[in-house]
Amino acid sequence: MTIIKAGTAKRDEAGQDDPLGPYRAELISDTGHLTQFGAFIEELPPGSHSSYAHWHRSEDEMMLVLSGEVVAIENGVETVLTPGDAACWKAGDAVAHTLHNRSDAPVRYIVIGTRAAKDTVTYPNHDRVLHFDRATRERTYTTLAGAPSSGPLKS
Template identity: 30%
Template sequence: MRRYNLIEPGFVDDETDPDGYKTAYDRIGPKVGGDKLGATHYLIRPGQHLCPYHYEYAEEEWLLVLEGRPSVRHPGGTDELREGDIVAFVEGPDGAHQVSNFSDADARVLMWANLSDTGAVVYPDSDKISINPKDRRDHIIVQRSAAVDYWDGER
C-alpha cells in the first residue's frame, strides 16, 4: 500500500508561475498510485491566487480547506472559507471558481477531481478555452472570440 501524509507534504514551487499566482503544490495521485481521481495538496501564500477564474468540462473538482482562510470567487460572489470547509465545483459555468488567499497567513487546501482523458477549461475573464486531450500534442489554448464556422477552411 502506498500512502501520502498531509502533515508532511513535499511542496514544489513552479518557477514559471507569474506574480499573483505563486503557489506551491504536491501531486498526490501519482504518489499513492491512483488512476481514477487526481488530488493535489496546495500551499497558497498571502496575496496569491491558486488559479485564474475558470470552469471545467469533463471534471468535477472538490476543495477541502486544511489550514488558513482562503477565499473562493464563484458565480454568486466571493466567500471566505475556513479550516474543515469542503466545497464542490460542478462541471460547467455553474462551477466557475478562483481560489485565492487574501489573508496575511498561508493557506493549505486539498483539491481532487475525477480524471478525464479529454477535457476543456473555460477562462471567462480572459475569454479563453483550453482543450486538454490525453495526447498533449493536440493541447491548445485559444481565444473563444476567434471561433470559426465548422466548414471554414474545408474543401
C-alpha cells in the same frame, strides 16, 4: 498499496515571479500513480491566487480547507472559507472559480478532481478555452468564440 508519508510526495511550486503569486503543492495522486482522480495539497501564501477563474466541462472538482483562510470567488461572488469548509464544482456547470488568499497567513487545502480522458477548461475572464487530451498530453487553445489562439491567456 502505496503509502505516502508526510513530506515525501512529489512537489510542484511557483515563485514570486508567477503572475498568480507563489504556491506549493504536494502531488499525492501523482506520487501514488492514480489515474482516475487527482488529489493534491496546495499552500498559498498571502496574496496568492490558486488559478485564473475557470470551469471544467468534463471534470468534477472539490476543495477542503485544512488550515488558514481563503476567499473562494465563483462567477464574481466571494465567500470566505476556513478550516473544515469545502467547495464543490460539478463538471459542466459554468461556475468560473478561483481561490485568493487575502489573509496575512498561509492557507492549506486539499483539491480532489476526476481525470477525464478529454476535458475543456473555460477561462471566461481571459477569452480562452483549453482543450486537453490526457492520453496524448496535447493542449490547444481557442477563444471563447472558437477561433484558434496562439497562447493560453489573453493579455
